């Protein structure tokens with residue numbers, strides 16, 4: 118979750134580095150720092166606090182002449198994992214000599230043993246971090262060739278890293294390396310930039326190289342020389358990033374999250390584009406790289422993910438079982454990676470991850486691959502680790518999702534899962550005509566979402582009545598149960614209200630004891646199978662004086678007298694209903710959080726991508 122930026126070129130390294138850190142702020146952090154190399158000296162400024170604080174310190178410490186002259190440096194935003202947020206623990210860290218500096222994203226798991234060995238050799242450490250141990254180890258191996266020293270040191274390291282290292286003796290090169298934490302290299306005109314996320318690069322170039330695990334690279338103005346762990350040159354493809362810096366701006370909205378909620382019709386359109394085949398009533402998902410015959414040979418689906426992506430997988434289970442008749446299991450990725458899962462050759466493991474960098478999901482992918490499963494990735498970030506390590510999959514094409522709370526990625530995940538289920542179904546019992554009808558329903562999804570967004574003011578009114586709640590229940594049945602879970606997660610993570618998503622039938626087995634007139638209940642009363650049972654569950658809640666909000670299908674007048682407030686959803690198929698419903702709950706949570714003046718795009722304690730366990 119830390120942010121890394123490195124630059125070498127003819128621009129002011131300070132300006133490029135600080136600008137890059139600002140683009141990475143959404144990832145969540147608690148301290149920031151910068152190191153530059155100039156006239157055989159290292160200049161380092163770092164402290165607890167925000168990038169703007171660092172920027173003020175840089176401008177106060179280094180005059181304009183210096184800042185313009187310096188053409189090489191590295192910078193970092195830290196999300197604390199080892200050691201609290203302090204100046205000493207902030208990156209960059211230096212080696213014992215003070216001539217090498219490094220920034221790091223990841224966890225050095227054997228840092229304690231390495232620290233002990235180095236201390237026995239006289240090394241003195243200034244911080245509590247695992248990262249500082251790594252740069253001291255690199256310094257231990259350094260005899261003038263920085264890349265060789267980095268490669269030699271990394272052979273002793275267990276854990277994950279994305280690092281950028283500079284030496285006061287080499288003002289023209291940066292050495293970078295990655296294992297488990299992403300690094301992207303941007304190739305510009307007589308300049309090269311490296312970052313942990315492409316959003317820090319696209320203001321300068323769209324030509325990028327995504328490093329693989331165990332890659333090491335020497336970066337100069339001329340470009341990047343990539344080597345493997347044995348310091349042998351390897352070639353890496355240059356990709357073109359197809360979205361521009363503007364796409365990562367707020368576009369006039371108060372928060373990235375609101376922008377991304379309202380972007381969903383377009384994002385969904387992009388997700389669906391070119392992927393529905395009206396002639397054969399199926400989906401065209403070339404990224405799966407599997408023939409109908411291979412798809413027909415799959416006997417079981419296992420979906421792994423975390424957080425919102427896990428909730429998407431829970432909806433996907435209903436899709437796969439109904440449309441493809443395939444047994445489908447959904448597992449929390451951390452649980453899956455450690456429980457020695459039983460995997461059969463005919464299993465397909467679907468890893469869902471917006472960032473494509475979530476450590477637990479990546480580990481689940483590696484475990485599934487180790488056991489011979491066919492693994493597919495559903496990611497949003499092109500070139501992300503999970504996308505590349507699964508080797509096949511479907512990109513969401515939702516565009517950059519900056520807000521920590523996932524919105525458009527979730528609805529695009531559902532749309533892609535629905536298309537996958539359609540495709541698999543058409544390799545089994547689903548008729549062409551039924552497939553065509555389902556494809557027609559899928560095509561209506563962007564318009565369904567537009568209609569929910571048009572009801573924003575009504576949702577604001579409802580949110581205003583419940584913004585002071587301290588506890589909330591979200592109830593659903595069938596494929597609306599995971600939607601209830603997701604709605605509760607949204608409210609929790611951006612408004613800090615304790616919200617629980619529950620299966621409606623489960624309430625009477627205990628949680629109903631919590632209900633009173635201070636505990637609102639939001640129930641999915643969509644006019645689909647199970648609605649009447651939902652109405653009964655809502656009546657049980659009202660009998661305990663709980664305020665009730667019903668998500669109801671437009672025109673369904675039978676249920677409105679059962680609730681205190683309603684949020685209307687356009688009439689649609691039970692297959693597509695989770696998507697407009699999720700959007701309504703996103704808006705509800707957003708407005709509650711806005712009314713509560715919460716830092717919506719960067720909620721406390723959260724980061725956009727959880728790249729550590």
Ligand code: AGP
Pocket residue numbers: 423424425426469470471472473474475478521522523524610724725726727
């Ligand atoms: C969702 O709003 C959260 N930010 C979080 O639960 C997220 O979905 C989870 O960390 C998984 O992230 P991924 O999709 O990038 O793997």
